[in-house]
Amino acid sequence: MPVYTCTTAAGTLTxxxxxxxxxxxxxxxxxxxxxxxxxVNVVFSELPREDVYVGxxxxxxxxxxxxxxxxxxxxxTTRLALAVSAAxxxxxxxPRDRVLVVIQDSPARSAVEAGHVLPEPGEEASWQGxx
Amino acid sequence: MPVYTCTTAAGTLTxxxxxxxxxxxxxxxxxxxxxxxxxVNVVFSELPREDVYVGxxxxxxxxxxxxxxxxxxxxxTTRLALAVSAAxxxxxxxPRDRVLVVIQDSPARSAVEAGHVLPEPGEEASWQGxx
Amino acid sequence: MPVYTCTTAAGTLTxxxxxxxxxxxxxxxxxxxxxxxxxVNVVFSELPREDVYVGxxxxxxxxxxxxxxxxxxxxxTTRLALAVSAAxxxxxxxPRDRVLVVIQDSPARSAVEAGHVLPEPGEEASWQGxx
Numbered sequence: 001m002p003v004y005t006c007t008t009a010a011g012t013l014t015x016x017x018x019x020x021x022x023x024x025x026x027x028x029x030x031x032x033x034x035x036x037x038x039x040v041n042v043v044f045s046e047l048p049r050e051d052v053y054v055g056x057x058x059x060x061x062x063x064x065x066x067x068x069x070x071x072x073x074x075x076x077t078t079r080l081a082l083a084v085s086a087a088x089x090x091x092x093x094x095p096r097d098r099v100l101v102v103i104q105d106s107p108a109r110s111a112v113e114a115g116h117v118l119p120e121p122g123e124e125a126s127w128q129g130x131x
Numbered sequence: 132m133p134v135y136t137c138t139t140a141a142g143t144l145t146x147x148x149x150x151x152x153x154x155x156x157x158x159x160x161x162x163x164x165x166x167x168x169x170x171v172n173v174v175f176s177e178l179p180r181e182d183v184y185v186g187x188x189x190x191x192x193x194x195x196x197x198x199x200x201x202x203x204x205x206x207x208t209t210r211l212a213l214a215v216s217a218a219x220x221x222x223x224x225x226p227r228d229r230v231l232v233v234i235q236d237s238p239a240r241s242a243v244e245a246g247h248v249l250p251e252p253g254e255e256a257s258w259q260g261x262x
Numbered sequence: 263m264p265v266y267t268c269t270t271a272a273g274t275l276t277x278x279x280x281x282x283x284x285x286x287x288x289x290x291x292x293x294x295x296x297x298x299x300x301x302v303n304v305v306f307s308e309l310p311r312e313d314v315y316v317g318x319x320x321x322x323x324x325x326x327x328x329x330x331x332x333x334x335x336x337x338x339t340t341r342l343a344l345a346v347s348a349a350x351x352x353x354x355x356x357p358r359d360r361v362l363v364v365i366q367d368s369p370a371r372s373a374v375e376a377g378h379v380l381p382e383p384g385e386e387a388s389w390q391g392x393x
Binding site for chain 1: 196
């Protein structure tokens, strides 16, 4: 259900780091938001170095934007953002000063997966898509 | 006004499928959200296969994220997500289990097109940008 | 803290225009949202021309999507979107009819930078990450 997009300047992450980071984001999200791992999408968008700016100058941040269903407790979403941030810095070696994690949301009823409207947080068990 | 981003692993969609899917998303959005077709943007972000993960493993989903103005009835947004999802699977041949559609929103007053602040849903007729 | 993604068809913006636009978005955002320039991220996502559609036909828009912390006054966010739009058209030469700016948000507590949860708008001075 969730989608994480990790945006970097090319060369910031090795293939092995990307795979490891995708796995860890999946694990952390699955645990905190109670979603089966198989529903967690993680993609990497690597841009030419001259297309990434921080403070108006070329930079090399690791920008992770996630989308999840609205309605998870705010405290859990904060915990999720902190956990993803810590994992990203630890696995990638990018200093934490250059790691930004943002979790966005919209109503479960504004999203469809496997042909079915997503369940509200906490109502996953009855979801047809999980059948 | 709206922007749809279709993210896939490279090779998932042919050029003909992309064009056809862009056309159908445009038609469906225009009809349900009452926006002239010429204001509907659809872009495709194709990533290297090794940069797309589902459940922590390389995968080949079709991830469609749309943005629209806040204030459309939720029931209509749900209908929109279902229609885009059905069209995406039908046109692309990607099994519906691998198709995710998410509609995000923000206030019309947080967006500008053609130099003008976007109209609230239902107030399009008086919009200066439509002149 | 904020992230701006500028999406175009390849060839729409020269390297010099991208750099200049990144600088101006940074300046405008910093001034209106009271964020130090060093925290403003701007990235450019250039897609093959055949992957960008407007109204169901290949097109060449300049689509700028920004994310900022929720809680800024709506009037200021509208002013920000107008200023970014004007700067984008002026600097890039893309006619304003083809420039779309969308500002999205989520709670500051749903985002982490430099290992710290982001401060609410107006509470930046006490933020640990700014230390």
